[in-house]
Amino acid sequence: MPNVTTTSAPRLIALLLDEHDDTQQLVRHAEDVLDMAHPAAREVHALCVTRTRNPELAERLQRLPLGAIVCIVAADLREPVQAADFTRVLQRALEMHALDATDCVCAPAGALGEEVVARLAAGFDGCAFGRVQHLSFEAGGAQADRAVFGGRSTVRVRAASGPWFAALRTSRSGGALAAPATPPALEWREASSGPHDDTEIVMVPGDAARMPVETARVVVSGGRGMQGSEGFELLAQLAARFDATLGGSLPAVDAGWVPVTHQVGQSxxxxxxxxxxxxxISGTPQHLAGVSTTTRIVAINNDADADIFRIADVGIVADWSTFIPALIARVDACRSARTHAS
Known part of the structure; x- marks a missing residue:
């Protein structure tokens, strides 16, 4: 087990795990950690792990008021991504950072982030907070707010001593962060995520119509606007490409377009x-009552005045019958290009 030493200033370390080649999502997590660190006047470092060198990510991170940035390229990260692979890379990197008992390490919320911080907490004999909505620090230690009962309530948990590890999910509402007068220091490294057991991973095709919606990482859901079962067949194709689960609103279930076991909403x-x-999906309160407030909603609707756009993180005004086939084609093209590049 690594030795945990004492440093002069408590830090927050934002782990940026490149799971989906999504630079915007990685930058957003760094901003979330910076927002949380501001009241506690904590320095924030960014530790990135990517498959390939990503100059755009590095350049965008240098516009943020970070203490330091370390970008690690691990070209042998497997598909699908494995928490064990990320953990091996991060464990070695964090040992070099000499974690202190007052330091906190934050990964993005989600199945991958939760598993990674749990593994790291065990490796560093620290405290795993799991998936949290907020962290705060005081003389007596750290405390975290966690959603319980499916997001219907919140509990506060405390731990006197760290290092602390958490999968952070926030709903950022602040404006753009002020750029530092001097860009933070940037270091590039190369690392291996191995050794791997090549027989460890077995790819099993998912069935969006059968996988439970309650535990899904991504849900592709349709409503009355899909106009028939043919539309849900198209949504199932899209869901399969994202390893997602198919869901539906009450009107879609009543029409027999999606099984009642996949109904999302108050009932x-x-x-x-x-x-x-x-x-x-129009976005009635009864339907939205079935979606966690910490979930990022992407809405596609041909009615620009639909209520769903009031709470969606991303809103797209379009006819699904043309947009969804175009999106499927785009996803296929990107995956094909990535396969040929590797």
Missing amino acids: GKFVSPSVYLAVG
């Missing part, structure tokens, strides 16, 4: 995925 299932793709 259906409560879901808390990372992303909820709502297609042809």
